[in-house]
Amino acid sequence: MxxxxxxxxxxxxxxxxxxxxxxxxxxxxxxxxxxxxxxxxxxxxxxxxxxxxxxxxxxxxxxxxxxxxxxxxxxxxxxxxxxxxxxxxxxxxxxxxxxxxxxxxxxxxxxxxxxxxxxxxxxxxxxxxxxxxxxxxxxxxxxxxxxxxxxxxxxxxxxxxxxxxxxxxASLDVVLPSHTRFVSLSAARSDRPDLQTANRVISGGRAFGSADNFKILDGLATKLGAAVGASRAAVDAGYAASDMQVGQTGKIIAPELYMAFGISGAIQHLTGIKDARTIVAVNKDAEAPIFEIADYGLVGDVFQIIPELERLIG
Amino acid sequence: MNRILVAIKRVVDYNVRVRVKPDGTGVVTDGVKMSINPFDEIALEEALRIKEKGQAQEVVVVTIGPADCQQQLRTALAMGADRALHVQTDAVIEPLTAARIFKSLIDREQPMLAILGKQAIDDDCNQTGQMLSALWGRPQATFASKVEIGDGVATVTREIDAGLETLEIDLPAVITTDLRLNEPRYVKLPDIMKAKKKPLDVLEPAALGVTPSEQLKAIRYEPPPQRSKGVMVKDAQELVAALRSKGLIQ
CATH class of the missing domain: 3.40.50.620 (HUPs)
Structure with a gap:
């Protein structure tokens, strides 16, 4: 056994x-x-x-x-x-x-x-x-x-x-160390589903250009009941919190639906999403590597397409 | 003396697209660019910054591996490490063996801090720092995005799934670095020349009382299953229609 x-x-x-x-x-x-x-x-x-x-x-x-x-x-x-x-x-x-x-x-x-x-x-x-x-x-x-x-x-x-x-x-006779002390946890409180277990995830990349612009994902996320993720580039640039990073060194996720907006698709990002059931990519650059693995690709500007999707999904 | 030990690993460069050998015995590394593991570079940068603030006097960089690893040690010396230790071996080094070797180096060097990258981008194990702190019986602060050294303590912010966690740890301790801790400096040419004169000592695992054991045998390497390229849609309307027809959205 x-x-x-x-x-x-x-x-x-x-x-x-x-x-x-x-x-x-x-x-x-x-x-x-x-x-x-x-x-x-x-x-x-x-x-x-x-x-x-x-x-x-x-x-x-x-x-x-x-x-x-x-x-x-x-x-x-x-x-x-x-x-x-x-x-x-x-x-x-x-x-x-x-x-x-x-x-x-x-x-x-x-x-x-x-x-x-x-x-x-x-x-x-x-x-x-x-x-x-x-x-x-x-x-x-x-x-x-x-x-x-x-x-x-x-x-x-x-x-x-x-x-x-x-x-x-079980009662254990183990001496526990006192050399490590918890100070605080700052969690971005969110009523969205947890990124790692959500059925739907939408993510944004460098294309958003600012933390304010990144927030345009929120409306679509609410409509879809989706968690919001980010590429490393977006987190490094300060558009999104570090716990939103998806990829090799961030979170590895496997949602039913993954929608990547303005994410070029570096291998380190793709490794975090390739178990997703369906991958949608929206990017201005028709040559972006993310299109190689996307089930549905759409070439276009995220600032136009996200509000359109929000309206269509209604 | 307040000393910081930084462990580095020679790995296939971040930008190389790694391919599996056709016979499945490994990945192609011949003629491929090799570099310091990016997380280890961040570890070294952090150690140098702590030293530059006057909170440490010496930064010692260590690695384990074949003779070629000295290239990466020289790069680390050029970045600003004071001296290097090379534990030279051609054996397969598993994380637990690496941790045992680093522990024996710690016994000799008595550092106040050991800083390691959180994971190597070749085997993606993410184990050695934690194992080292267990063997040492000292605190660990993994996935650090901020480090502040105080009097006999360090305050470390960690990137965890739930957000940012802050720990206070007594020194000596082990810290492993996450991506956003710092941006490593570029090496300047005069520093490369200077680095050639810095001390680099070569040791053997046996001299440290560690015998590399291979407890995990790699049987076979395969490329990952490929996702097939899907379809391009022309606009948002077509995309929504496609997702609806598959039942992915209402």
Whole structure:
């Protein structure tokens, strides 16, 4: 049996949707037994949610006031203490998982695979490298404990069922460090859907020319119920917040509909969107590389076309 | 002495379109331009700025890899690093091995800060800095977009999915850099000449007590599945009609 431990990402009250995708990835491993580990100040609500995901066999909770913030230095030794006896330790390939999982791997002395996109066996996985320009199949020796982050855009979310997995509380005897302290989080509050899990995403690039101009995407986003993303060029230029960046070093997304406005389509951007079901590109430059991968391309000025689309979609 | 250790990696240049070898044994690197990993360049720039503010006295740049890596170390010295350490090996270096090597260098150099790029743009692993701080038992501030050094502490703003998070960490610590931390300086010709005289020491992994182990074996490389080119529409109306007919919008 392959025992897989998934480290839950959550905001203290809700489970991050990425975790249901990690569960799906874990279930692709033959003969899998899946445990979700919830570290929180008060894990009850998140644990109850995790327990209803199809394919979850058990939920383990660790309650500690120190877990109110997801600090890798605090969480890693606790996960490492729980992880002995598990063949695989998974986390999502979000900034939470990217920050935390390698720290766990080092404490366990285990190798890590980042951005697992497909499972071939319990010891063989596929992952993208070179900004997605190559896919490598990697084999880990049987019997080696493996840590991995799951490329969430590659997996459907496991559904929720009526059955509930048993929840047990672990009490750990781990000394937690005090050398890392949370100060603040400044989040651009938005009532839009979350970029990483939205069904529809519209993004803007350098063509917008200013932060004010970038706001013309808002009306269309509201009409479509879409999240708003941005290219690296737009973020670097200050038109959009850094957490809106889509691409190799930003967010990797897989919406049903992706609409790129004024984005030329650098390979680093394309790697973040190529799992989208349908890609629409609008760009003034008929030669822009984004048209090479777009399902629907339209050559034109974003400042004319966006208001037109808003009106037509009505 | 307040010292900063900066780890750099020699990678295929950012602008090269990487192709998989026809026999699936790797990617084409022969005759391809190689550079310092862009995130590592940002790491070095940040270290130099901290030194220029008088908050550190020495910037030591380190790399692991074959003899050719010294080109990138020389570039780093030309940017302004004071000296370089080259851990020379032809072995495949996995992130955990790299972290073990850097940890042993930290034991020798006793830096107040180790700054690394958040990921290398070849293997896109995003692991080494976090692993290093775990082995060192020190704080990590990953994906940094702002760093302020105080008295025995650093305040670091991090780019995370939810927005911008600020942490306060005790020094010594590990910081990994995100894109918007700074814009690395250009190297000037006189600096390249000066860099040739700066110290560059060569070590072997064994001398640091680390044996590179290959726990993850690459079996096969493939090009990614290609999306096929779609259709061009002539105006917004045609686009909306097409999306409606596919049920993508109401």
């Amino acid at each position: 392959n025992k897989i431990l998934i480290v839950a990402e959550h905001d203290g009250s809700r489970l991050n949707p990425a975790i249901a995708k990690c569960v799906r990835c874990a279930r692709d491993i033959p003969d899998a037994n899946v445990t979700v580990l919830v570290l929180a100040a008060d894990p009850a609500a998140v644990a109850a949610e995790a327990a209803t995901i199809n394919g979850v066999d058990a939920v383990v909770t660790v309650a500690n006031p120190a877990n109110a913030q997801a600090l890798a230095a605090t969480l890693a030794p606790q996960v490492a203490a729980v992880a002995s006896g598990y063949s695989h330790v998974f986390g999502p390939s979000t900034t939470f998982g990217k920050d935390l999982m390698p720290r766990i791997a080092a404490l366990l002395g285990a190798p890590q695979l980042s951005d697992v996109m497909a499972v071939e066996s319990a010891t063989r996985f596929r992952r993208p490298i070179y900004a997605g320009n190559a896919i490598v199949t990697v084999e880990v020796a049987a019997g080696t404990q493996l840590v991995a982050t799951v490329r969430v855009a590659s997996f459907e979310a496991a559904a929720r069922g009526n059955a509930t997995a048993p929840i047990t509380a």
